[in-house]
Amino acid sequence: MRLQKATVFALYAVLELAADPERQLTAVEIADKYGISAHHLAKVLRDLGRAGMVDAVRGVGGGYRFAGNPKRLTLMDVIRIFEDIGADAAEPLPRAADPDIAEGLRFVLDELRGQAVATLRSISLSTMLKLVGRRPWVAGEPATPARRPARLAG
């Protein structure tokens, strides 16, 4: 799955701001951290503001602040502001001479998209930030803290 540039910028910005909802950052500060275009990010932040996910703080020392519930907002909520990758979106395929083959390919591609959509809907911003903190991609698996087993009551 390839997300549009604006969508990825939006995810960077929302996750950066949601990591500390009290903090406000300018578009330039976020863009510098991620090495992306501040001009493009500013447009993305305006869209996020219209969607109610960030608040614009005006004046000297202004910037953007997260405005939402990070346990409720999901990655899919952010993505759908910028593009339609929903389960109902038909997989675009070029016109084919053999419609059965084309339908078969669409069926398989829809299966892939269905998995992706379910995953993006299930991961809240809060869960995503916890995932980033655990860095499971380093070990190739989730790092679970070792805990002493507790005795069950009863």
Place this chain on the structure above:
Amino acid sequence: MANAQRSERNHPDRIRPATEADLPGVIALDEEVTGLLKPSYWRDMFERYGARPGESRFFLVAGAGHRIDGFIIGEVRAWEFGSPPCGWIFAVQVRAQQRVRGLGTRLFEAVCDGFRAAGVDRVRTMLARDNTVIHAFFRSQGMIAGPFIQLEMHLD
């Protein structure tokens, strides 16, 4: 651990192994959540996971008195398609009014403690793709996609 302590303050229901007296509460909670009454299924589940609790089978409930607010069921399974022993969770329910207060997390942590005590270091589950609530719950506990794929077909 801090999460578990915070969850316990928010929701003081005791987590304990299920007894036969809990079955009506479990059946009622499942019907409330799923809209389906299936007493024989839950009696069978209790026979297999509750009545003969070993160190590898867990049927845990949370509730005060005969009111069951949540339950979780799991067991240690081994060598299915080459998988070394691991914990499997195959049922979890929390009463709708009691959600987002940490009870599901406490049930999850309790069954994971049981799995650890049984000597396994991995836990798996399977759920309906469109069940966003449960999917988000397991994700919030730290679960990610595993190395197995679920497949099925119609039997004509």
